[in-house]
Ligand SMILES: Nc1nc2c(ncn2[C@@H]2O[C@H](COP(=O)(O)OP(=O)(O)OP(=O)(O)O)[C@@H](O)[C@H]2O)c(=O)[nH]1
């Protein structure tokens with residue numbers, strides 16, 4: 001892995017980009033832009049500092065025998081594509097079938113963010129979320145379904161607006177039992 005460059009070097013790199021597009025990095029409106037740019041990057045890419053497995057570390061055993069689908073629907077995610085560093089924004093549905101323990105429901109959205117706030121492809125993002133939940137909770141099944149609009153497609157290049165990329169990772173009973181998957185899809189639709 002490449003060594004993390006100094007902040008000075010990163011600021012200089014942004015100045016270079018500003019000059020590259022034909023603007024003047026020394027004009028008044030752009031003087032603080034490299035600093036703001038790095039601030040925005042710290043925010044958009046804060047996932048590199050997160051440990052998604054640790055987010056799922058706290059579980060609860062006493063759920064009164066509940067063993068059916070748990071789903072967090074319509075989680076907005078904001079990521080950036082690793083090819084163009086363009087925003088990739090959409091919705092995720094994250095579901096699992098508990099075996100003996102459940103996790104605080106907000107943690108599912110936290111895992112989505114921990115991976116989304118990195119450079120990603122939607123396929124990798126979907127898979128990483130599902131595999132992490134599977135690894136830590138060892139549930140009977142995991143399903144992650146994502147719908148994303150890629151701005152590298154909607155604002156440049158092929159320039160197609162209103163198109164979604166849909167990806168899913170199904171594990172355990174969601175993969176092996178079509179009736180279970182059907183029930184999940186009904187919950188998502190309602
Ligand atoms: N599979 C996949 N492709 C993605 C994702 N995000 C962006 N892409 C695609 O990555 C591809 C990169 O293709 P290249 O030919 O290397 O780059 P490019 O010349 O900028 O391609 P165009 O976008 O077609 O102009 C493009 O087809 C993008 O649409 C993603 O999450 N998953």
Ligand SMILES: [Zn+2]
Nearest residue numbers: 081083084152
């Ligand atoms: Zn892209």
